[in-house]
Structure formats: C-alpha cells, structure tokens
Amino acid sequence: MKENKKDNTESEIPYLITVQNLNAFYSDFQALKNINLNIKPFTVMAFIGPSGCGKSTLIRIFNRMNDYIDGFRIEGNVIISGEDIYSKTVHTENLRKQVGMVFQKPNPFPKSIFDNVAYGLKIQGIKDKKFIEERVEKSLKQVVLWDEVKDNLKKNAYGLSGGQQQRLCIARTLAVEPSIVLMDEPTSALDPISTAKIEDLIFELKNKYTIVIVTHNMQQAARISDQTAFFYLGEMIEVGKTQQIFTNPKQKRTENYISGHFG
Amino acid sequence: MTNIQLNRAKDKMFATWGVVSTFFGIILLAVFIIFILYDGLPRLSWQFLVSLPSRKPENAGVYTAMMGTIWILGLTLLFALPLGIAAAVYLEEYIPKGKFATILEINISNLAGVPSIIYGLLGLQLFARTMKFGGNLLAGSFTLSLLILPIIIVATREAIRAVPSSIKDASFALGATKWQTIWLQVLPSAFGGIMTGLILALSRAVGEAAPLIVVGALAYVPFAPKSPMDEYSVLPIQIFNWISRPQHGFVVNAAAAIIILLVITFTMNAIAVFLRNKHQKKTN
Helix, strand or coil, X not given: CCCCCCCCCCCCCCCCEEEEEEEEEECCEEEEEEEEEEECCCCEEEEECXXXXXXXXXXXXXXXXXXXXXXXXXEEEEEECCEECCCCCCCHHHHHHHEEEECCCCCCCCCEHHHHHHHHHHCCCCCCHHHHHHHHHHHHHHCCCHHHHCCCXXXXXXXXXXXXXXXXXXXXXXXXXCCEEEEECCCCCCCHHHHHHHHHHHHXXXXXXXXXXXXCCHHHHHHHCCEEEEEECCEEEEXXXXXXXXXXXXXXXXXXHHCCCCC | CCHHHHHHHHHHHHHHHHHHHHHHHHHHHHHHHHHHHHXXXXXXXXXXXXXXXXXXXXXXXXXXXXXXXXXXXXXXXXXXXXHHHHHHHHHHHHCCCCHHHHHHHHHHHHHCCCCHHHHHHHHHHHHHHHCCCCCCHHHHHXXXXXXXXXXXXXXXXXXXXXXXXXXXXXXXXXXXXXXXXXXXXXXXXXXXXXXHHHXXXXXXXXXXXXXXXXXXXXXXXXXXXXXXXXXXXXXXXXXXXXXXXXXXXXXXXXXHHHHHHHHHHHHHHHHHHHHXXXXXXXHC
16 A cells, blocks of 8 residues: 555544545536545544435445446546545556445355355465465454354355345455445345444454445444544535534534434 | 126136137147157167168168257357357447447347348358358358357347346456456356357257258268268258158158157257256346
C-alpha cells in the first residue's frame, strides 16, 4: 500500500478512503450528487438511507463493481490508500484484492467449502498447497466457521445454512487479505441469530480491516458502526459519529428518517 | 340450455380436443414404431451389426453405415463444440451492445431455420470442391457442423444466461478477470445446459441424410472408414438405399436399421434429459 500523500488537516490519522466532489450517473440519471467523504482506517462506516438513495452505488464505486453496468460513469475523485482508483493505471483486479466485497444475498460458488475460500488465491496463480490450506483455515477461523465445517471442507457450500453461507462468503473475502471490506446489506437475507453472529464478527474484524457497510436496519447501524452517513435522493445529507447521528442529528431529514417518519 | 350449461359444454369440447391433439402425434409414432419393431426385430442380430453391405439382403449388414455414423458424429462434435461455445461466450459476455450485436443475433437464430439441403449445397461448394476434400468424412462432418452450430450457440447462450449473476459478481469482486470468471465459474455452471443442447443438436445431425448425399456420402461403401479422409455412408442413407430396392429382404433390413438409428437417437435424448436433471439438482 502506498502512503497517503494528501494533507489531512482535520485529522492526524491519514484517511484510507477519500471521496472528492463525486458525481455518478447511470446514463442520464444522476445517482450521486457532489459527495465528499473521508473514512479512517480500522473503523466501521455505515451508509443508511431509503431505497434508491445512492448508498449501494457509492459502496460499489469503492471496488469499481459498477464498471459492468452500461452507461455508468463518474466525475470526481475516489482515493484509496493514496491512489485514485479510477485512474487509467489502476487494474481492477489489483484494486479488488485490496477492497473485498460481501453481497446482500449469500452467494457461494457451487463448489466445495474449501474451494470457495481458496478461489481468490487460486486466481492469483498461487499453487503452494500448504499456504492455501493454512490461509483457508485461518480465514474460516476468523469468521468462526471453522469448528462447524472443518470435517466437511470437501462438501458443497450449498449444503450450509444461509447464515453459514454468508460467513463463508466473508471468509472467502478475507482469504485474499484485503484492507477494506465492503458489505452491501450483508444480513438482510438472514434470520436474527445469524445476523447477530455477523454483527459480532464485524465488531471483531474492525481491528484488522476497514469496513464500509450498507444497511436498511437502523439498529444495526447504531450497534456496529463508528461513523454513519445518511443519504437521500443521491445526496449525502449528513455524516458524523454514529452516536451523534442517532441521538442528535443536525439535519431535519436525518432526524425524520431515523425516527421512522419516512423511508 | 342456460348460459352456464353452454359454457360447461364448451369447456368439455375443448378438453376433448386437447386430449386428441396431445395423443395424435404420440399414437402415430407408436404405431410406426410397432410396425418397425414387428418387421425389423427378427432381423436384428450381432451378425447384422458387423456385416458389410451385400447384394443379397440376408448377408447385408449395417457395419459400414454404423461406423460412418459414429465417425461423422465424433468429427462433428470435435469441430462444432469449441466453435459453438466460443461463439456463444463471445455473444453473451464480450460483444459490445449495439446494432452490430443485434444483427448478428438475429442472423444466428435465423440460421437454425435454414433447410439442411442448403447447408449441403454450401458444403459441396466450400468443402468438397473449393477445399478439394471430395466426398470424404471431413467434408461431411464440416457440413453437419455448420448445420448444428446455430443450435449449439443458441443453447449455450441460454445456459450461460441462466448462470446467476451473483456468482459472477462474487468472482469479479475477488479480483478475477473476465476470462477466469467465465472459465472457472460460468462454463462449469452452464455445463449441463450446454451438454443438453449439444446432444440434441447431435441427435439432429445423426438423422440427417439430405446434406450428406449432396456432399458425397455414398449409398454403397464396401469398407468401414479408417480415417477422416475416407469415403463413408451413414445410417439414414443406408436405410434410404435399402428401401428403394425391389427385394422384400432389403425392406426388412431397412426396418432393422431404423431400430438401430432410433436406439441411438433415443439414447442421446435420454442422456440429454439425465444431464439436465442432474444439473438442475446441482444448482437448486
């Protein structure tokens, strides 16, 4: 990782992610309007807001998953670890090793549990069996799935429960050792017990990773995040410490949304 | 009659018509198969399978035609499969959307409806004459490859489209390239669908006589082909040849050969159904 060359006058810790004057478009539709945002390393940043507010668009900008959508384009800068990720010299393959992603629905590959976790390493051309085995075990232990699956590593991942599948997907992401983990509503398809396990996990993971999470669940944002950003109709209305956003929001619209008046 | 009674009567009439329509084709096919079995089954024997063609019906066998069919199937598979899959992958995953793509797609779908004799004439000019293959297996299997390519492409595209985008997203998000995603995730997931399409296409190819007659398959070949450059006959042409003979013994031979052809086709269809079911179970 390169050093962050930018001067950060507001803080002594360099920001890991910096978004400057960002506009995003799907053909003619503007999905994000003039977003400015900084995210510190080893924190959890939650994006909240009603459907269609642009929060998923923004999280998918961080690992350039929107590149596959016809007509999508951005203006402005997104700097991760001091590098503009939309500059021509950046390869998305390298970016995504550094910025992993967990999706809304658990989406394991139709392969064995082991192969799911090993996939990210294998596509990098890593052939060292012992190294892969160790990394798979380490990643599965990180998501507290190891004890449940260690005797069934050869079994198809589709046989796992929804919550186990989602933890497997997180392990798969961690196996390539990213510095940032993006989570796009990771618990919206899960039952409360599985959700609680994932939330505990996120709390553990922020010691080693920077996490950006999109959630529709207000309590979840309040429970697990350090910072919260509220989006509405493509604009970032407010961003700040989670406790401040939930107890003492500066904007009327944030307050209305959090208290359940709309959204 | 009240309105309700009238509607009920209409309902019944339609139901009856539906039953008739459903069983029309099946019954005709069943009658045909029964006749064929009645004529041909007694003639079927190991001897019949391994005998060369002969002027005497009781000595004649399907060996050369059957080997010709197997050669043609194998070679057609060899040529059509890589081309078909590559074309389908390109059309689904790589081609930039626009007018060019639309025109290409419409044309490929239309190609599937071109009569097989036209492919035969194309093969005659292109492979037999211009490329100077003459009437050998190579010319025949190239021609049949052209014939079934559109079917394979359409089936493969559908199979690729059925792969959930969530799997592709997961692969991309881990830093995989497009090619890695296609090779390691999309194609293995689409395997069942591709195989189904391929086998259905091949079972169409196995029954084709017209295009092969045009590109020079022979009705009488004294020996089974040993290389792609050899002359050949295939089962449908052998059947056609026997049926046009005056002696009754050849008609019996034709019935027996039809049974063999049907067994090959039904087996291939059964494999296709098996692969599809297996694939469905895996993805659900």
